[in-house]
Amino acid sequence: MITHTPEPGRALWIYAHPRRTSLNGHLLDAGAAALSKRYDVTVSDLYGEGFDPVLAERDLGRAAPDPGSIVELAGEAYRKGEIPEDVRREQGRLAAAELLILQFPLWWYGPPAILKGWFDRVLTNGFAYGDLDPERGVPRRYGDGGLRGRKALVVVTAGEDAGSIGPRGISGDIDSVLFPLTHGTLWYVGIDVPRLHVVHDADGLGDTGVERETDRLLQRLEGLDAEAPLPYRRLRDGEYRGTRALREDLLPGRTDLGIHLREE
């Protein structure tokens, strides 16, 4: 199947924190309960399920030639139906869901390894993206991947405050720092991404702070269906010369990552 049609009313909450008794666990419990009023919610608790994030030989099929591109070999294994059971399960959950929540603590300015490896293993070539969609005549990436028709909210807790990870912050603007996730991963496979949901100062919130952040998450989820996604440019719209670099006439001279957002 080239595009996986989601089942209306299904949501998948991907949770990547070592503990359920943490702030993250509290936000998951409250958020999933609220979302359950409108969606059939499945939780992929990556730590709880002992997900192995290391893309390795078992992901490359029975007769993986050597040498070969690891990504291509995994794609070939997918096409032959030789994908490991845990990856198949996660792909099934992804294919069914129309709404995704990805929740994790920011470690070294990215997702924990267990979530990074969930992308490495689950978003295989062929399943999540590919060279050409023969039905539609467009490359299956950057807006037209195999998982289009879905929306993903990224919920991230950070120890730093809005100054340190905001525009001009010493650690880099979180929108840029997580661009490999929002644009390079989610948008690549066709998933719409509303603005990030960031919980700042997550290690020192106190009871009042936890209550405030819980309310803020519930409000965000409440209005999510009506939210417009980030207006990332589509590859098929011809704005990238030779499908590679942004055309010189669009935002000339700029080289920041914000150039990949359409002007609206």
Next chain:
Amino acid sequence: MITHTPEPGRALWIYAHPRRTSLNGHLLDAGAAALSKRYDVTVSDLYGEGFDPVLAERDLGRAAPDPGSIVELAGEAYRKGEIPEDVRREQGRLAAAELLILQFPLWWYGPPAILKGWFDRVLTNGFAYGDLDPERGVPRRYGDGGLRGRKALVVVTAGEDAGSIGPRGISGDIDSVLFPLTHGTLWYVGIDVPRLHVVHDADGLGDTGVERETDRLLQRLEGLDAEAPLPYRRLRDGEYRGTRALREDLLPGRTDLGIHLREE
């Protein structure tokens, strides 16, 4: 120990590819052999050693209170000497080396999970960074972490060409995409980072291309000792207001990640 003094002439090559028979394996073999003429080279072959990249309860010490910040708990376990054996081994290798090579294929615009989790687990609070260096009176991060006095070359293979991951490329400029690694991880713990060593079109090089890229890597390694690192700003130099956002008088109006480089 607040700063770990490297042993002159020691290098650590961190290799994060599933196979040794790959292009990456070839570059490792050639590179490590060449480097061995000037350095005592240790290879951390993360796949070969079966490194487990999932930061989990075993990393948090024997009596980890609940709830608590995972990062703080791991730091406490480090201070109590309750770090798992594999992490202790990698920390020892890091502490000894004055030169690091980090080599990996670009997956989902970042390092493979096995390398991401090496950072998550090995660069613990207390070991690699911390609040204040009492000997020097400066925060132990962004230029003054526990691993200062070292240089790290990042060697990354990418399936895409220089247009797609260059400035204005559809996938984002690789210098920005890997900023969480070069600046947010390596520079954070005090390690100097020369410009990236990127191998483009890595899946379709052919024999001539492999030979060309091998030569290019060897030349890079040959001149590495004389190379100046990227001029990232130091936290202690007072250029970040309240240690958070870059001062308004420096590169006013700009919000791209390039603002964290000193003008030279």
